[in-house]
Amino acid sequence: xxxxxxxxxxxxxxxxxxxxxxxxxxxxxxxxxxxxxxxxxxxxxxxxxxxxxxxxxxxxxxxxxxxxxxxxxxxxxxxxxxxxxxxxxxxxxxxxxxxxxxxxxxxxxxxxxxxxxxxxxxxxxxxxxxxxxxxxxxxxxxxxxxxxxxxxxxxxxxxxxxxxxxxxxxxxxxxxxxxxxxxxxxxxxxxxxxxxxxxxxxxxxxxxxxxxxxxxxxxxxxxxxxxxxxxxxxxxxxxxxxxxxxxxxxxxxxxxxxxxxxxxxxxxxxxxxxxxxxxxxxxxxxxxxxxxxxxxxxxxxxxxxxxxxxxxxxxxxxxxxxxxxxxxxxxxxxxxxxxxxxxxxxxxxxxxxxxxxxxxxxxxxxxxxxxxxxxxxxxxxxxxxxxxxxxxxxxxxxxxxxxxxxxxxxxxxxxxxxxxxxxxxxxxxxxxxxxxxxxxxxxxxxxxxxxxxx
Numbered sequence: 001x002x003x004x005x006x007x008x009x010x011x012x013x014x015x016x017x018x019x020x021x022x023x024x025x026x027x028x029x030x031x032x033x034x035x036x037x038x039x040x041x042x043x044x045x046x047x048x049x050x051x052x053x054x055x056x057x058x059x060x061x062x063x064x065x066x067x068x069x070x071x072x073x074x075x076x077x078x079x080x081x082x083x084x085x086x087x088x089x090x091x092x093x094x095x096x097x098x099x100x101x102x103x104x105x106x107x108x109x110x111x112x113x114x115x116x117x118x119x120x121x122x123x124x125x126x127x128x129x130x131x132x133x134x135x136x137x138x139x140x141x142x143x144x145x146x147x148x149x150x151x152x153x154x155x156x157x158x159x160x161x162x163x164x165x166x167x168x169x170x171x172x173x174x175x176x177x178x179x180x181x182x183x184x185x186x187x188x189x190x191x192x193x194x195x196x197x198x199x200x201x202x203x204x205x206x207x208x209x210x211x212x213x214x215x216x217x218x219x220x221x222x223x224x225x226x227x228x229x230x231x232x233x234x235x236x237x238x239x240x241x242x243x244x245x246x247x248x249x250x251x252x253x254x255x256x257x258x259x260x261x262x263x264x265x266x267x268x269x270x271x272x273x274x275x276x277x278x279x280x281x282x283x284x285x286x287x288x289x290x291x292x293x294x295x296x297x298x299x300x301x302x303x304x305x306x307x308x309x310x311x312x313x314x315x316x317x318x319x320x321x322x323x324x325x326x327x328x329x330x331x332x333x334x335x336x337x338x339x340x341x342x343x344x345x346x347x348x349x350x351x352x353x354x355x356x357x358x359x360x361x362x363x364x365x366x367x368x369x370x371x372x373x374x375x376x377x378x379x380x381x382x383x384x385x386x387x388x389x390x391x392x393x394x395x396x397x398x399x400x401x402x403x404x405x406x407x408x409x410x411x412x413x414x415x416x417x418x419x420x421x422x423x424x425x426x427x428x429x430x431x432x433x434x435x436x437x438x439x440x441x442x443x444x445x446x447x448x449x450x451x452x453x454x
Contacts, residue, residue, distance in 0.1 A: 061162050062354055062389075062425055063300040064155065066308045067293070067339060068173075069361035071319030072135065072382075074375050075404060076365065077328045078335075079383040080123045081106045082404050088368050089403045091375075092325040103396055108332030111340040112385075117394040118343050118352075120453055122384040124398025124407035127363070127414055130377035132319075135362030137185045140308075142418040142429075142444050146185075149195075149433075151418055153188035154443055155306040156195040158427055163303025165266045170299055171197035172204070172292045173310025186308060190435045197308065204273060204291035211271045270302035271295070285337035293338040297345055300355050305425075311335075318361055322372035343387045356389030356424045358417065367405045380406050384417055389424045391453040415447025423449050 074091075076082060081095040081104055095104035098116035105113045112119070127138045133146070141148040149157075156168035171186055188195045202209045269275065273295060284290035289311055296307045311317055320327040339359055346352045364382035365375030381400045387393055398410035422429045422443065429447070432440035 062356070063162060063304065064152075064306050064389075064421055064425065065293075065296045065300060065342070065355060065357045066140070066152070066306070067342075067357065067359040068140070068308055068310045069318050069335075069359065070311055071317050072132070072361045072363045072365060072377060073318040074320065074324060074328070074365035075123070075381065075383040075400070076367075076375070077106045077108055077324060077332070079105055079109075079112075079121050079385060080400055080404060082402065085367075085403050091369055092373075093328070100394060100396070106328075106332075108328045109336045111336045115340050115343055118347065118387050120386045120391055120393045121396045122386070122398055122412055122417070122450070123381075123396060123400055124410050125360075125382050125384050125412045125414060125417065126407055127379045129379040130363060132362055132377070133185070135377075135379055139360060139362060139414040139417070140185050142415055142447065144445070147189050148185075148441075149189045149191045150186045150197075151421065152186065152197055152306040152308055153191050153195045155425055155427065156197075157188075157191050157433075158431070159305050159425060161303050162305050163266065166270065166299070166303045167198035168305045169195065169197045170200060170296075170304050170307045171310060172200050172295060172307065174201065186310075191433060200271075200295075203288045204295050205286055205288050209273075266302060270298050270304075273298070283337070284341040285334055287334050287338075289334045289338040290341065293342040297342055297351075301349070301351070320365070320374045321370070321376055322374040324365075324369065324374045327374075339385075346388045352388045353390040354388075356391070356421060357385075357387045358421060359385040360414075360417070364404075367403045386417075386420075386453070391420075395452065397450065397452050412450065413447060415444055416450050417447075419444055419447040420450045420453060423454065 076089075076091050077093055081093070082090045083095045083104070084090075093107050096107045096110060096113050097103075098105055098113040100116045103116060103121075105116070127135060129135050129138070137143060137146055137148060140150050140152075142151060152169040152171070159168065161168040186197055200211060202211070273281065273291060276294060276298075281291065281294065284294040289309075292309045292311075296309050299307055317331055318327075339357075343357060346355055346357070360382070363377055363379040366378045367375075369375060381404065398412055399408045400406065401408045419429055427443070429444035430442050432442045435441050
C-alpha cells in the first residue's frame with residue numbers, strides 16, 4: 001500500500017505577528033526570508049547580460065532532469081557489458097538483448113533494455129580523472145576548475161522558471177552539508193545564492209515527507225495568512241509614504257511573490273505525490289530513487305526548468321570498490337524502476353521534446369575486477385544515457401575497446417554532453433559572467449553539441 005504523503009506546513013492554529021514575519025525558506029543551507037530570497041534571484045536575473053544573447057532567443061518551456069548516479073556507476077554492469085572479454089574484465093553478470101538490434105545491456109537493467117529505443121547511449125565519454133570531486137565538476141559545472149557555478153544555476157540565472165510561482169532549479173537528494181566536498185558543485189558560486197538550488201532533502205517515499213522550503217511558520221493557516229497579508233500591505237503602504245527611494249515598493253513586489261509561491265496551488269500541487277495513482281507510484285518504485293524521479297516529472301510538468309535527482313552520493317551508492325555483484329543487485333533494481341518509468345512517461349505525455357533526461361555520474365569503473373570483487377575509479381571511459389529533448393534516440397554513439405578500457409571510436413567529453421544540454425535549453429554557452437575577481441568567464445570553455453543527437 002502506498003503511504004499517504006503530506007506536503008506539510010500549510011495548516012495549524014494560531015500565530016503571533018513576529019512568528020509570521022519569521023516565515024523562512026531554506027536555500028543553500030541558509031535560512032532566508034522568502035521575499036529576500038526572491039529579491040536576490042531577481043537581482044541575479046536583471047544583472048547585465050548581452051541583449052543579443054537572450055532577447056527573444058530563449059524557449060520558455062524546455063527543461064532538464066539530470067539523474068546523478070553519485071559515486072561513479074560501472075559501465076560494465078549497466079550500459080556497456082563486455083561478454084567476450086576475459087572473466088576478470090566482464091564481471092559477474094551476463095548481457096541481455098535490448099530493443100535495439102545488436103545492442104546489449106547488463107542483465108541488471110531489464111526494463112532499460114525494453115526502452116532502449118527511447119535512449120541514446122554514449123559509450124565513449126572520458127575525462128581521465130579518477131577523483132570524485134574533479135569528475136563531478138567536469139560534469140555538473142562544465143569546467144575544469146573548482147568553485148564554478150553549476151549548470152542548474154546557470155539555467156536558473158538565464159532562464160528562470162518556466163512558470164511563475166515555482167523555483168527554477170530544484171535539487172532532490174541528500175542534505176547539503178559543508179563537510180561534503182562535492183556539494184559546491186551543485187551550487188551557484190559567483191552567480192550568487194539567489195540561483196542556488198531549491199533543496200528537497202526529505203525522502204519522497206517516506207510517509208512523513210514534507211517540503212520545508214515551502215512551509216509556513218508553525219501555526220499559520222491559509223485563512224489567517226490572508227488576514228496578515230492585508231495587514232502587512234497596510235504597513236508597507238505607510239512605510240512607502242516615507243520612503244523617498246521607492247525601495248519599499250520593490251519589497252511589496254517580492255512579498256507578493258513570496259505569498260504566491262508559499263500559498264499558491266501550483267507549487268503545492270506539484271509537490272503532492274498523492275495526486276498520482278497507486279499503480280504509477282508502484283511502477284516508479286516505492287523507494288527514494290523512484291519517488292524522486294516521479295516528483296521530478298511532476299515538477300517539470302508544473303514549470304521547474306532544471307532538476308537534479310541525486311541518487312544518494314553521501315553514501316557513494318555506486319562507488320563499488322568491493323562486492324560489485326551484491327552492490328548492483330541492490331542498486332540495479334531501484335535504478336531500473338525509477339529511470340525507465342520516468343522515460344516511459346515522457347512520450348505519451350508529450351514531454352519528449354520539451355524535457356531532456358541525462359543519466360550519468362562522475363566517472364566509470366576500472367576494467368579489471370579487483371581482489372575484493374569490486375571496481376575502482378576510472379575516468380578514461382564512462383557511459384551516459386540520454387532521452388527526450390527532441391533528440392535522435394534509439395542509438396548508441398561511440399564505443400569502448402574490447403576490455404572497456406578507453407574509447408575505441410567517437411571519443412566524447414562531459415563538455416560535449418553539457419553543450420548539448422545547453423542547446424536544448426536555448427542557452428548560448430559562449431555567454432560570460434564575471435567571477436569573484438571580476439573576470440568574465442564563459443559557460444563553457446570547450447565542448448561541442450553531439451551532432452548525431454540533433
